[in-house]
Amino acid sequence: MANISKKADELKIDPVMEKPWQRAQRFEKYDYYCKSAYPPMQLEPLPFERNRLANGGMTSEQRALRKQWVNDQILHHEAREIPEVQPYNIFRRIYRWPADTFIFNPAKKFIGAERADLLRYTIPKAIMALLGSYFIWYQIKYHPSDWMTDGRVHVFRTKPMLLGEDAHKFPEKDPTDFNDRGFKSRKALLSQE
Numbered sequence: 001m002a003n004i005s006k007k008a009d010e011l012k013i014d015p016v017m018e019k020p021w022q023r024a025q026r027f028e029k030y031d032y033y034c035k036s037a038y039p040p041m042q043l044e045p046l047p048f049e050r051n052r053l054a055n056g057g058m059t060s061e062q063r064a065l066r067k068q069w070v071n072d073q074i075l076h077h078e079a080r081e082i083p084e085v086q087p088y089n090i091f092r093r094i095y096r097w098p099a100d101t102f103i104f105n106p107a108k109k110f111i112g113a114e115r116a117d118l119l120r121y122t123i124p125k126a127i128m129a130l131l132g133s134y135f136i137w138y139q140i141k142y143h144p145s146d147w148m149t150d151g152r153v154h155v156f157r158t159k160p161m162l163l164g165e166d167a168h169k170f171p172e173k174d175p176t177d178f179n180d181r182g183f184k185s186r187k188a189l190l191s192q193e
Contacts, residue, residue, distance in 0.1 A: 045069055081113075099124045147183040154181065 018026070045065045046052045058066065088096065099120050107116035145154035162170055177184075 043069070145181060147181045147186070 046058065046062060052058050052062075052066070103123055104116050104120040107119050111119075140153050140155060143152055145152040
């Protein structure tokens with residue numbers, strides 16, 4: 001007998017010969033109990049409506065216990081702000097400093113923390129969007145793309161609408177006039193032509 005169990009250990013044969021459905025059932029139990037010896041503990045008294053209505057309804061003791069459990073689910077304190085729990089890194093502190101100093105702290109005294117936080121969130125983003133649009137407009141207006149530079153914005157203007165007899169009076173263009181970008185009106189390198 002000892003010889004057979006020794007061979008079973010060597011061959012790694014399951015000592016309890018389970019059927020596939022038994023093995024599946026055992027693994028379902030493992031998943032259900034989450035590797036614990038006991039199922040999860042139920043704290044809620046009479047969790048199902050059927051339990052509360054069966055046998056003539058709840059007794060006054062069960063009703064009081066249920067009422068106390070429902071009231072215990074309500075948080076009794078307001079949300080607490082503890083800045084030390086979630087500190088910002090040094091770069092975010094530097095980035096947030098102007099808005100915290102000039103917008104959030106003064107506005108918090110007058111309109112409350114929630115509305116001041118909304119202002120602290122929106123005003124810097126609006127200012128950055130405005131400065132970004134001014135920068136883009138400046139680049140388009142004063143640094144247009146020409147034949148000497150690459151990578152700038154080239155603005156195409158719409159051509160005038162020609163209708164009727166004016167449609168036949170459009171100016172004739174040379175093939176080198178297209179995509180000229182100011183090359184023919186240059187003032188430098190004229191001897192190269």
